Amino acid sequence: xxxxxxxxxxxxxxxxxxxxxxxxxxxxxxxxxxxxxxxxxxxxxxxxxxxxxxxxxxxxxxxxxxxxxxxxxxxxxxxxx
Amino acid sequence: xxxxxxxxxxxxxxxxxxxxxxxxxxxxxxxxxxxxxxxxxxxxxxxxxxxxxxxxxxxxxxxxxxxxxxxxxxxxxxxxxxxxxxxxxxxxxxxxxxxxxxxxxxxxxxxxxxxxxxxxxxxxxxxxxxxxxxxxxxxxxxxxxxxxx
Numbered sequence: 206x207x208x209x210x211x212x213x214x215x216x217x218x219x220x221x222x223x224x225x226x227x228x229x230x231x232x233x234x235x236x237x238x239x240x241x242x243x244x245x246x247x248x249x250x251x252x253x254x255x256x257x258x259x260x261x262x263x264x265x266x267x268x269x270x271x272x273x274x275x276x277x278x279x280x281x282x283x284x285x286x
Numbered sequence: 287x288x289x290x291x292x293x294x295x296x297x298x299x300x301x302x303x304x305x306x307x308x309x310x311x312x313x314x315x316x317x318x319x320x321x322x323x324x325x326x327x328x329x330x331x332x333x334x335x336x337x338x339x340x341x342x343x344x345x346x347x348x349x350x351x352x353x354x355x356x357x358x359x360x361x362x363x364x365x366x367x368x369x370x371x372x373x374x375x376x377x378x379x380x381x382x383x384x385x386x387x388x389x390x391x392x393x394x395x396x397x398x399x400x401x402x403x404x405x406x407x408x409x410x411x412x413x414x415x416x417x418x419x420x421x422x423x424x425x426x427x428x429x430x431x432x433x434x435x
Contacts, residue, residue, distance in 0.1 A: 255324035259316070263332040268420055271339055275427045 211251060218244045229284050235273040242266040302344035309337035320409045321402055327366075327409035331416025338417075339424050351425055359422035366415025370408055377404075 221241040228234040242265030249258035317330030342350035374384045382389035387404040388397035395403065 256326070256329075259324050259329045260332075263329050263336065267336040268332055268424070271336070271343075271424055272427060275424065279427075 207251070211248070214244055214248055214251075218248070230282065231277050231284055232274070232282050235270055235277065238273070239266045239270040242269070299344045302340050306337050306341045309340070310334055313337060317409060317413045318406065321405045327412025328416050330409075331413040332420055334413070335417050335420035335424075338421055350421075351428075354418075354421060354425070356422070359418045359425075362414050362418030363422065364415075365418075366411040366413075369411030373404055373408055 218241060221237050221244065225234045225237040225241060228237060242261055245265065246258040246262040249255075249261055313330045313334035316325035316333060317327065320326035320330065338350060373387075377386045377390055378384055380389045380391060385408075387401040390400055390404060392400050392403065
């Protein structure tokens with residue numbers, strides 16, 4: 206029954222990717238990308254690659270999110286038309 | 287709430303004060319068990335750097351910048367590759383291939399234990415490098431006086 210969880214995670218992955226692209230609030234987009242990275246880390250662990258999963262959780266959800274948040278802090282939070 | 291005030295929040299401060307020791311401990315665990323379980327120098331360096339950055343975001347960015355100056359970050363950044371090459375060359379000089387750990391004659395250790403010790407040494411060097419570089423990258427993004435690299 207683990208494939209049900211996998212399919213749910215994959216659908217959630219696509220949903221978060223689309224939501225991050227179409228979000229107007231850049232801080233919200235960054236947080237959604239962080240959620241995307243966490244789901245990706247769970248999927249890597251599901252695929253028997255715990256090393257890659259740990260890297261994805263540390264770099265994708267930690268360091269990259271921090272870099273994006275600092276960039277937003279130095280520029281502006283809203284996307285302009 | 288202005289964008290500059292995001293990190294001056296009471297919740298962020300409290301969570302950071304609670305979480306940072308555990309993040310650093312987990313980073314050390316990932317570093318020292320890298321040869322036996324998932325993880326290793328790179329992941330541990332990023333996790334420990336994330337702990338430092340969380341602490342500095344919640345409390346004071348200038349404090350971290352003052353305690354970790356640019357020269358220190360550059361020295362830590364170059365320590366790992368030098369450590370790696372020195373251990374690799376030591377394996378060659380002991381009569382093996384590059385990074386063939388078992389042939390290094392450390393006193394009173396079996397070859398398997400020599401491998402574990404030297405792999406841990408390489409991983410610790412990589413961890414120190416990644417820690418310095420990720421911290422330096424994020425400190426450079428925040429701007430300041432000495433951030434020209």
